[in-house]
Amino acid sequence: MQDKKDEIISEEDLLIQQEFDALINDYLNTNHRKKVEIITKAFNFANAAHKGFKRRSGEPYIMHPLAVARIVVKEIGLGSTSICSALLHDVVEDTDYTVEDIENLFGPKIAQIVDGLTKISGGVFGDRASDQAENFRKLILTMSEDVRVIIIKIADRLHNMRTLGSMPPAKQYKIAGETQYIYAPLAHRLGLFRIKTELENLSFKYEHPEVYRELEEKLANDAENRKRFYEEFSKPIDEKFHDMGYKFKLKARIKTVYSIWRKMSTRNIPFEEVYDILALRVIFEPKAGSREQEQCWQLYSALTAIYKPHPERIRDWVSTPKANGYEALHVTVMGPSGRWVEVQIRSKRMDDIAERGVAAHWKYKTGETEESGLDKWLHEIKEILKNPEPNAIDFMETFKLNLFASEIFVFTPKGDIKTIALGATALDFAFLLHSDLGFHCIGAKVNHKLVPLSYKLSSGDQVEILTSKKQRPQPEWENYVSTAHAKSKIREWLKKENKSIAKKGKERIKEILENLNLEINNTNIVRLLNHYNIIDPQDLYLQTGKEVLNLNDIPKLFKPKNKNILTRYLKILGGQNEPDYKTEIDLKNQGQLMLVPAERVDRKKTFILTDDKRGYELASCCHPIPGDDVLGYVNDSEIVMIHKMQCPVAAKLKASQGGRIISAKWDMHKLLSFEEIIEVKGIDKKGIFVQILKVISESYNVNISKINIGTNDGIFLGRFHIFVHDTQDIENLKRDILKLPEIKSVSRIET
Known part of the structure; x- marks a missing residue:
């Protein structure tokens, strides 16, 4: 028996050693300074710390940190500090070792990154999943200190998504939803396009497994036709670029299942009408003597001499790169058989940045004095974090606003070019230039014509901001802006203003209550809240300060009244807001109040949706019907709210209330319509x-x-x-x- 156990242990050790050897091999194939010794030390330490622990899949736990470290070096291109941090990222959370132990053994920088990763862990794969929106706030706070924290966290999430099959369905939905809502946009904003695409695709695979399989089959069935078309389309391009003396690679880029489904859904078209499944990527090595940008346009000219370009589908991110560092020239041309094909032209450097994002951007940043889009974005994060939203969900929404935003380019009156999010207004632009311009903005001139604050800007507009010293931000301004920066500045100003107004309102209520020989205590405030139908005391003070409430009601409200015992108990009970109980009045027993425990929903089991509609409601936001891919959200009353998987409300719930998400399955018999x-x-x-x-x-x-x-x-x-x-x-x-x-x-x- 012992021999068999030793054999299993040795097989596990062999597997672990093979994975570590592969990690070292990946590292030695990079251009980083070769620090194999400290990586080996980090591995041995983590391996010993996690000894005996298993993942849910049954494999040794150390295989996860090793996999994350391999993603960090091979797929993102980071160096030894990040590799060591990845290997150690779960040690402090899952074992008795502390951040101080890590610092003593590996130095302050690795300890700082591990500490950042520990703070945002939240036990996503355990039973300790905390409020994910609050987790997100911690994640962003940590990222502003060292962006490597979030890059390693994205690598950690990528490996977890690749191994999500071993998790129960409810956890799959929660983790996939959180990935789609938070991590994919972050990967996009950091320029990790390939990882962002894989995260989206894996999320879709677990949320819509049947649709995923169906589209995957259709892609496989069409593979031979695509191959023939690609060879026919690329051959003249290959010959032409060789004649021009370029060293280059041509790559076929196939649209992911998720991208195909999203296009089918947004345009209401079948798979057969998605014509841009295939695209061509040209990656060239620049020649000496001329700029990369000029050579991109030379290749564009050669390409459009072979195939006619679509006049409205040229994207020039070479002259003005995207805020996340992306550079390329995209053009859509008419290929054989009347098919439009997108061609992406990139230099080797541009491709490296497109594949590896922020890590590659800094690798190529040698002696640059001008702030890049990524640097500006990280600076903006720090600005937002100076006055973060008190509500974690609101903070997440504010932050997400500019994660996926496409960009436009507008000009100042002096001709300076500025990048701003697509959909931005004149007021957004005012805040982009300076907070004071935003606070005092009364309008703008766009292309020399007067426009209101809410006017949406277009690429190429020239914008002059008009101000007045008397102007102050108004609550409706939040509806006039679409960028996170402007929203956070307006909310910050309104919050300070409202605090001052609420203080005066509280003093006014206190004065009225004292005239009635009453204190401003919890009981009296609750009575006022109930009377004015207000939930939050701060809102009560604010509305009082703004003079929108009729305060003459207060003396009448506190006049002594005869109340029967039943009414009093109902009032008290109603104020407790206890989620796990429901109130019933037993009329047969002289109206005696009874507390009846609400039947709790088993979060671990799949909830069956039957014809009697017992225990669940269909969400009005997305109107699911039998056959739709759905999930359940358990509300405070233990009622399961059923949402479609793709419902935007469900997306927020998965990211912020993951512990309440359960799997759900239809079992209907065509009785309901x-x-x-x-x-x-x-x-x-x-x-x-x-x-x-x-x-x-x-x-x-x-x-x-x-x-x-x-x-x-x-x-x-x-x-x-x-x-x-x-x-x-x-x-x-x-x-x-x-x-x-x-x-x-x-x-x-x-x-």
Whole structure:
């Protein structure tokens, strides 16, 4: 028996050693200074600390830090400090070692990064998952000190996503949702495009497994056709660039399953109508004697001599790079068989930055004096963190505003070019230039024409900000801006202003209560809150200070009244707001109050959705029906709210309330009906409307509640509000309506 145990142990040790050897090999293949000794020391320390611990998959725990370290060096390109931090990232959280121990053995820098990673761990893969929004705030605070903390955390999340299959469904939904909501946007903003794409794709795989498999099959079935088309399309380009004397690589870039699904969903089109699945990437080594930017345009000229470009689909991120450091020239050209194909032209340096993001950006930053987009962004984070939102969810929302924002370029009156988020307004631009300009902004001139604060800017606009010393920010300004920087500045100002107004309001209430010989205590404030239907005492003071409440009610409110015992107990009970109990009045027992424990939902089990609708409600924000991919959210009353996987509200809940997310499964028997909308497009022809109605009402006996139809230049467009039992009914209807020769598309309108 002991021999068998020793054999297992030696096999595990062999597996661990092989993975460590692979890590060292990855490191030796980089250009970093070779510090194998400290990496080996960190590995031996972590291996001993985690000895005997297993992951949920059954493998030794040390395999996870090793995998994270390999991602850090091989896929991101960081050096020995980051590798050691990755190897040690779970030691302080999961063992008895402290940050001081790490500092004594490995120095202050590694200890600082490990400390940062420990603070934001939150036990995502254990039962200690804390409020993830608060976790996010800690993560951003730590990132502002050393950006390597967040890069290693993203690598940690990538490995966890790659091994998510061993987790129960509820945890998969929570972790996938959090990844989609927080980590993918962060990876994007740090320029880690390949990792961002993989995180999105893996999240989608676990949230919509059946759709993922279906699209993966369609991609596989079309692979041979794509290969033939790629060879035909790339051959003349390859020959032309060789003739020009360039050293280069051509790469086919295939759209991910997630990107395909997102395009299908947003445009309501089938897989067959997603024409940009294939793109071509050109990565060239610049010649000596001319700038990379000029050579990109030379290759562009050669390409467009072979294939005609689409005039509105040229993206020049060579002249003005994206804020996350991305540089490339994108052009869409008409290829063989009338297919549009996107071609991305990059130098070797540009490609390295595009693949490895912030790490590669700093690698190439030699002697630059001008602040890069990434440097500016990190500076902006520190600005936002000076006055963070008190509510962690609001903070996360504010921060996320500029994570995924596309950029436009606008000019100052003097001709200086400024980068700002797509959708930014004149007021956003004022705050971008200076906070004081924002606070006193009364309007702007765009291209010499007067516009309001809420005017949305376009690329190429020249913007002059108009100010007045008397102007002050107003609460509605939050609706006039879209950038995180402007929102945080406005909220910061309003918060200070409101604090002063609330202080005066509190003094006024105190004065009135003292005149009635009453104290400003919790009991009296609760009575005032109930009377004015206000939840928060601060809001009560603020509204009092703004003179929007009728304070003449207060003396009447505190006049002595005779109350029966039942009313008093109800009031007291209502104030307790106890989530785990419900109140029942037993009328047979002379109205005696009873506390009946609410039936708790088992978070570990899959919740079954039956026809009797017991214990759950369908969310009104996304209207799920049987057949949709769904999840459950357990509210304070232990009712399971059912959301579609792709619902934006569910995305927030997964990221902020992960412990309440549970898996859910339909078990319906076509007893209930749900209202859905299908959109039908086709060629307008006499009788087409009647034919569609015939399919809907006769073939499937489906009831119609509302119809909107119209024609425009021979095109028919109809929206039919129908009652169905499940998604299968919709698919059958779509299939049969498409059999009508004039109909070109039928799609479900997601509400």
